[in-house]
Amino acid sequence: MTANLSVEVNNLQYSYPDGHQALHGVNLQIKKGERVALLGPNGAGKTTLVMHLNGILEATDGEVKVSGLLVDSQDKEGIKKTRQRVGIVFQDPDDQLFMPTVFEDVAFGPTNMGFDPQLIEERSIHALKMVDMLEFKDRAPHHLSFGQRRRVAVATVLAMEPEILILDEPSSNLDPASRRELSEILLSLDVTILMVTHDLPYAYEICERSLILNKGKIVADSNTPQILRDSNLLAANRLELPKGFSI
């Protein structure tokens, strides 16, 4: 059973240094290859939870396991492995893309993994191909459109060949065509996906399963259509389907 799990979170609690408690005992399991949406209102603790999955934040109590390996930010070697397995695509691509050219940015992760130059190049090119951005590899990030930058941000993470891909609000600020192109890319990938979003139709399109996090607790965990049909559940968690949208 455990061998089949990508992510396992047990009774995770977290308080910020100022004492504010953001997570109140989160439990969740994600199987390999699953695509899961993490829904919830602003300030529910979604991003805080994500930051625990690759050990950027350290749990106040409880534990996080990725592919059966305990995430422990004190263990330097272990954390390196974890960060290769867990790829996070942050919300603002300008935060993620900091190198002078697209290619160098995509190569940043694999280089840190200590691969030899040929493998780094292979992986980076492959990742750029997957998001259909190879022709822009020598461009500066500043000169790409927002949608293109988001795709490059996905490539920077794919180049590390993660087992689980975590996306924070992947559809935010995208025009409808970029939004669709990104979903096609995500659906074509053979990885476990955890997608943090407020975009419920997007969650419906991409993820078969959804979780709702509210006030630092998982309050619902089921298949996506079932959750989206439960209008009382959605309303209780400040979530709403767009007008006219029905499942």
Added chain:
Amino acid sequence: MRGENSSTNLREENSRDRSHGHSHGHSVGERLYIHRHSRIHDLPGHIKIISFFAFIVVVVLTPIRQWESFIGYFAIVFTVIYFSRLPIWTLAKRATIEFPFLIFALLMPFTAGGETFEVGPIALSREGAIAGLNLITKATLGVACSMILAGSTTAHSILAGFVRIKTPSLFVQIASFMIRYLNVINDQMTRMKVAREARGFEAKGIRSWPIFTSTLGALFIRSYERGERVHLAMLSRGYQGTLSSLSVENSTRKDWLLGSTFPLAAIVMFLLGNFLGAS
């Protein structure tokens, strides 16, 4: 399938060049770089940095009384500009950043002591005049060199050059982030300006200064927070203190040969001036 792919790539390559003029896609995002085809442009960044630095060292070490050498130095600089095909008028306009320093140099004859000479009714210090002239001449040569370097080298090539000559990684990283985020912060500032004006703000003298300072404060906080987010994103991809994926340029013996002619020419001018001055 493969053939089809490469032909579409080629087409897109062509259309990209058209849409950005004649740029080959590598000059985008640059503020100072001027795209031309010249041997000077083609030189790898690290050779240019070393070569220009060596030239400036020779210039700075030449005593100002050996004025014949300085004529030679200026001749070398103009020759390099000629071969770099950089527009001299643009370089001249950029060189005006030197002006504030010139004011200091011009004040020196009035403030320094020692032996004096008279220009009309004013007594000027000879020592001060020579020191001022020294400063102006050497600074102008130095500024001219940086203008050529900045105009003929992409920011990326300069960064790669600094990596290659083993500049401490921290400096290169700071410079690299500065270049990357200058545009981002600039855009942010423009958006804030538009938002201000959209609510009827007009800059009217000293009364509007508090508005500017609070805008700057907000920008500072936002940039600081962005810095933190960028750092988190870097850690998530295994950052361990270096930007090692920054690509480094290769250099040939021919490049080194060409790069060394610049400081060598300066040394020749130094010796020539020394010889002429002595005789």
